[in-house]
Amino acid sequence: MNEMIRCILHPFSLMRQLLHCRLYVQGEIFMFATVTLELANGLWTTFQIFIFTLIFAIPLGLILAFGSMSKFKPLKYLVQTIIWVIRGTPLMLQLIIIFYGPGMWLGHNIWSGNEAGRITATVVSFVINYACYFSVIFRGGIEGVPIGQREAGQVLGMTKRQIFFKVTLLQMIKRIVPPMSNEIITLVKDTSLARIIAAYELTFAGFSFMKSAGITWPLFYTGVFYLIFVGILTLLFNYLEKKLDYFK
Secondary structure, eight states: OHHHHHHHHHHHHHHHHHHHHHHHHHHHHHHHHHHHHHHHHHHHHHHHHHHHHHHHHHHHHHHHHHHTTOSSSHHHHHHHHHHHHHHSHHHHHHHHHHHHHHHHHHHOOTTTTSSHHHHHHHHHHHHHHHHHHHHHHHHHHHHHHHHHHHHHHTTTTTTHHHHHHIIIIIHHHHHHHHHHHHHHHHHHHHGGGGGGTTTHHHHHHHHHHHHHOOOOOOHHHHHHHHHHHOOOOOEEEHHHHTTTTGGG
């Protein structure tokens, strides 16, 4: 009798197991989709910080480079001191000071407490920091162009502006691409520091699942997003270096 009951119930037991497996798979797929969506949102913030930092830090770095080479010594020493201070202190410390400092000194937070304010404070911190690093690279690239070429431009009657844009600039770009690519790739990873002031960037998004759901695989998945981002930049810089090979 018991054997007959087991035989009758066996198909139903198997169906329950299959249903359980199906629900489990659906749950995992839903979880994966949820994590992917949240990481994509965090990646968008990371990209915003990255692109705005480059837009403002590159021209500011060039200005600082000229300032550090100025023949007007007070300006030269002032710019060099600023660069020394920024390069000599951690970016995390600068980010904390820039975000929290004004609120403590002025009595109100100029960045506001919303996400846009946090991203703005992050961009300002990153622009100041990376402009100083870029300025050193620009200065090395400019000074690396043989002075004889600039003198030749003067002999030909070219203005200083023409000499810079037609002689110095292109050769400078060739020299600065490798160090600039390293700094820009580092910038991608440094965007994770924005989580210090609770900006919802890529690392913050991945870490939030470890706290809320008690799972760690989203952190490894976060690394995949960084690798793809850096991989695309690496390909772009390799292509740019090949295009500039005609300066050899």
